[in-house]
Amino acid sequence: MRISILNGDPDPSTAFQVYVHDFAQRLSASGHAVTTLDLREFNLKGCSGCWGCWVKTPGECAKRDDSATVCRAAITADLLLLASPLTMGFTTALLKRAADQMIPLIHPYFVVEDGEIHHRARYAKYPKLGLLLGAGGDCDAEDCEITTEMWRRMARDLKSQLVFAAVSDRSAQEVADEFARVA
Amino acid sequence: MNSLVLLNGSPRGERSNSMKMLARVAEGWVRGGGQEPEVLHLAHRIGFARAVKAFAQADTVILAMPLYTDSMPALVKSYIEALQPRTAVAEGENPALGFLVQSGFPEASHSRPLERYLQKLARRFGSLYVGTIVRGGGESLQMMPDRANEKLWKQLRTLGEQLAHDGCFGAEELRAVAGIERMSALTLALARLVVNLPIMQFYWNGMLKKNGAWELRFAAPYAPAAKL
Numbered sequence: 001m002r003i004s005i006l007n008g009d010p011d012p013s014t015a016f017q018v019y020v021h022d023f024a025q026r027l028s029a030s031g032h033a034v035t036t037l038d039l040r041e042f043n044l045k046g047c048s049g050c051w052g053c054w055v056k057t058p059g060e061c062a063k064r065d066d067s068a069t070v071c072r073a074a075i076t077a078d079l080l081l082l083a084s085p086l087t088m089g090f091t092t093a094l095l096k097r098a099a100d101q102m103i104p105l106i107h108p109y110f111v112v113e114d115g116e117i118h119h120r121a122r123y124a125k126y127p128k129l130g131l132l133l134g135a136g137g138d139c140d141a142e143d144c145e146i147t148t149e150m151w152r153r154m155a156r157d158l159k160s161q162l163v164f165a166a167v168s169d170r171s172a173q174e175v176a177d178e179f180a181r182v183a
Numbered sequence: 184m185n186s187l188v189l190l191n192g193s194p195r196g197e198r199s200n201s202m203k204m205l206a207r208v209a210e211g212w213v214r215g216g217g218q219e220p221e222v223l224h225l226a227h228r229i230g231f232a233r234a235v236k237a238f239a240q241a242d243t244v245i246l247a248m249p250l251y252t253d254s255m256p257a258l259v260k261s262y263i264e265a266l267q268p269r270t271a272v273a274e275g276e277n278p279a280l281g282f283l284v285q286s287g288f289p290e291a292s293h294s295r296p297l298e299r300y301l302q303k304l305a306r307r308f309g310s311l312y313v314g315t316i317v318r319g320g321g322e323s324l325q326m327m328p329d330r331a332n333e334k335l336w337k338q339l340r341t342l343g344e345q346l347a348h349d350g351c352f353g354a355e356e357l358r359a360v361a362g363i364e365r366m367s368a369l370t371l372a373l374a375r376l377v378v379n380l381p382i383m384q385f386y387w388n389g390m391l392k393k394n395g396a397w398e399l400r401f402a403a404p405y406a407p408a409a410k411l
Binding site: 054107109112 | 267290365378383387393396399403406
């Protein structure tokens with residue numbers, strides 16, 4: 001399976017950084033083709049709500065930044081794993097910046113899906129989504145639940161489904177074993 | 184008299200739908216006897232920095248935002264992260280906190296998980312939670328003249344007035360302003376029929392044509408072989 005990991009930890013010195021890369025290595029050892037994008041090293045200007053990616057340069061953000069690399073890594077993967085420590089009860093602003101700039105991957109036209117209005121697909125195939133949350137700090141089980149629910153909805157926006165969600169309070173091997181069972 | 188700070192968390196800044204709605208809440212607040220609120224735009228560097236300071240000084244803060252991928256925009260999450268030191272202050276030191284979430288989708292259901300997060304956020308600060316205004320169909324505010332939205336403006340002014348009088352938004356008024364929570368089976372069946380009609384796409388098609396991008400509207404640049 002082709003797996004793209006978006007690592008949204010802005011701090012290169014945390015235990016979570018080590019955890020994410022350890023986890024990625026275990027996935028590679030299991031035969032997956034893994035690409036890890038450390039988002040802190042990317043120039044992401046953020047979505048300004050201009051809709052240029054829908055009505056000026058369809059499918060591409062008009063900003064000159066690295067968001068195209070993120071979009072390409074996402075849409076060409078079989079599974080997109082979103083990795084982030086929890087800060088103030090949610091994944092980081094850095095990861096959210098990348099997610100906001102993925103709207104070129106969908107189309108502005110509306111469709112009815114899952115009993116709601118959503119945007120139309122732009123691509124024939126979308127990656128499944130996984131979530132790896134950094135434990136600790138001031139966040140609790142309720143924060144993990146709320147965060148997972150919001151990303152579950154984000155997955156629906158991306159014509160996908162959240163198939164895996166884990167917290168880094170277990171060993172990377174345990175989480176990789178669970179990943180192998182469910183993803 | 185309590186001080187109110189209105190924070191516009193839309194990346195579009197002053198021209199945003201969030202600001203249009205927030206302005207009506209401000210009108211209601213003043214009509215209810217509140218002093219003129221300070222309005223700050225997080226999209227501007229100076230406004231962002233001032234908003235971090237204002238949080239520590241205001242009696243009440245209302246943070247407005249558009250729904251981006253069914254959660255808060257990254258800009259708003261950056262602001263929330265900048266406020267992290269305020270979770271360590273003594274009980275009652277943080278302002279009363281309320282929110283406004285508007286989305287382009289017609290149903291309020293898209294915004295409810297974010298509402299739950301924001302409610303918890305108020306608890307994280309030890310703040311009094313004054314409620315979250317949830318409203319769908321926000322993008323239509325860009326398309327229609329202001330006078331066509333008079334019912335919504337009236338609802339928002341009422342909520343602002345309640346905030347001035349009661350210190351919180353009224354539950355009944357919050358339900359009313361949210362509009363459609365989820366579509367009924369009948370409405371969904373109708374929506375499936377009309378969603379592909381040209382009239383439903385005229386907003387996007389008009390801009391695509393104006394920008395000379397109509398022929399490229401189904402472009403799939405990152406996986407050309409997978410184009411629909």
